[in-house]
Amino acid sequence: MYLRPAHLREANTRRVFRALLARPRCSRAELARRTGLSGVTAGRVVDALKEAGLVVEVETPPPTDGATLRLMGRPPQMVALSPRPRFLGIEIGVRETRIAALPLAGPDPELPCRTIPTPDSLDAFLGSLRKAKASVGLKRCDAVLVSVPGVVDQGAGAVLFSPNLHWSEGAELLHGIGAQNPAPVIAVQEIQALALGHQAAEGSESFLLLDFSEGVGGAVVMQGHLLTGEISLSGEIGHTPVMNNGRRCGCGAVGCLETLASRNGLLRSFREAHGNRRADWTELARHVARFGIEPWLDQAIDATGVVVAGAINLLGIGHVIVTGDLPSLHVDITERLRASIEEHSLLGRFGRVACATAPRRRWLGLIVAASKDVLAGGGDDLRPGIGDRRKHLYLAV
Ligand SMILES: [Zn+2]
Structure with missing residues (x-):
């Protein structure tokens, strides 16, 4: 070429x-x-x-x-x-939303970052966002970088489906954020942002990243490139059904992996196993830290291993990165998951599956996604930023 x-x-x-x-x-x-x-x-x-x-x-x-x-x-x-704050970062989570001023150099703990409980309606969300943004103190920014859960239509700037945050569906969320900010909005699917951040920090060429939070999501980086689907959907590994699992999922289906391995799924299994209906996440975490992998937890890990083995068989990737709630519960969990993936995948018959935990680097991933615009032109006609661009919605990656 x-x-x-x-x-x-x-x-x-x-x-x-x-x-x-x-x-x-x-x-x-x-x-x-x-x-x-x-x-x-x-x-x-x-x-x-x-x-x-x-x-x-x-x-x-x-x-x-x-x-x-x-x-x-x-x-x-x-x-x-440059350490100068340049972007307004918004990380929309099912439980919490974080708002931060971000420099090109990556997140800076010295800069203000606000965490708010994620409201349960669009109007309430936009209202809380406006207040939180004021307290971050970023007068103007080159772009607003947003990580979004759910299935995002990159062309239309719309959330097509969000199993755990239905109010965010449609075009109003991203357009509402755009209406509050005189800068382009760059939206990235939340797990893809994690994968981009991991790749930037570690320089890894090919891996499957799995994140465990209110849902279970995946993203694939293959030979240096983020794999995206022909349709606006990829990495939704949490919505793969698990045999003999009768739990109803937020997506409307029955038996999805995330009803077992998400935060709520794990909590439900813990409560059932210990006959303690009021147990909360702190209690669960304390219990697992003390007693390790009990059968109710092993079941969730093995169900994840089976589903990931299917992905590995399909993709031909031997490196799995895990982030979020499940691996952070106990040091043995990642190795147990690795062994399960190996047991159920073809690679395990003759080779070795690598599985490692990593910190969430979502802010970094958002910056990588924005860099496409910041660096556009390169060299002689490099522009100082993208704030002067005609205001519109960018959907990165
Ligand atoms: Zn589902």
Whole structure:
């Protein structure tokens, strides 16, 4: 394929940006090494990014020991992505919604972040959002980055179906957020945002990410690219039926995996197993931390293993990343899940399935999704931001 110079510049810019996201401080030489670009090209991209205000020079503390200083000379000048808050991030969850000011460099614990209980209607949500946004104190932003649960239609800017948050369905949610903010809205499906964040932080090329919260969701990164469906639906692994499971799911079907392995599913099994109808999540977590994997929990893990084995057989991916509630309950859970996936998959007959826990990096994933617009143009005609764009809804990835 012939790559036009502008495309090449953009591709090079993206490589430098990715390298800086994964490693917050880098010298120009290190960036060249990490991206495979020549020193001159990497330096040119850094200069263009600096001019656009997206990259800044950072101080490198000199060695404290005078002998090392004489031996090594001056440390090289380091660069980093700009720490200036640039985006308004909104992470819509079934129970809680987080609102934060986000710099290009990734989430910063020093910057304000508000958590509000997710209201149960669109009007209440938009009202709470307006108040929370004011307390975050971001006067203007280049874009509003939103992670959205459910099935999202990227073209129409609409939530087609949200099994655990039905009021968010339709086009009104994202358009309502857009109406409150004089900046483009970039929406990313919540599990896809996690996968993009994990990929940016770890540089992993191919993996299946599973997240356990109010639902059970999946996203696939295959050979460096997020896999998206032909229809606006992918990774909905939580809505795969499990044999002999008669629980009704929020999606309307009976027997879905997430009725066993989501937070509420686990809580229901715990209550039934211990005859304690009032037990809450804290009690469950304390119990599992103390007693480990009991049969009611093992059943949920194994049901997950069977469903994931089906995905692995189909996709040909041997790396599973798990985030969220289930793996955080006990250190043995991830290994038990790995063994179950291995037991039920073809790969397990002759090879090994890798399964690891990871932190949720949803904010980072949203920034990666937004970078497509921030870096568009690359090199000479790199724009300082996307705030000057005609206001409309972007649906990333
Ligand atoms: Zn379901």
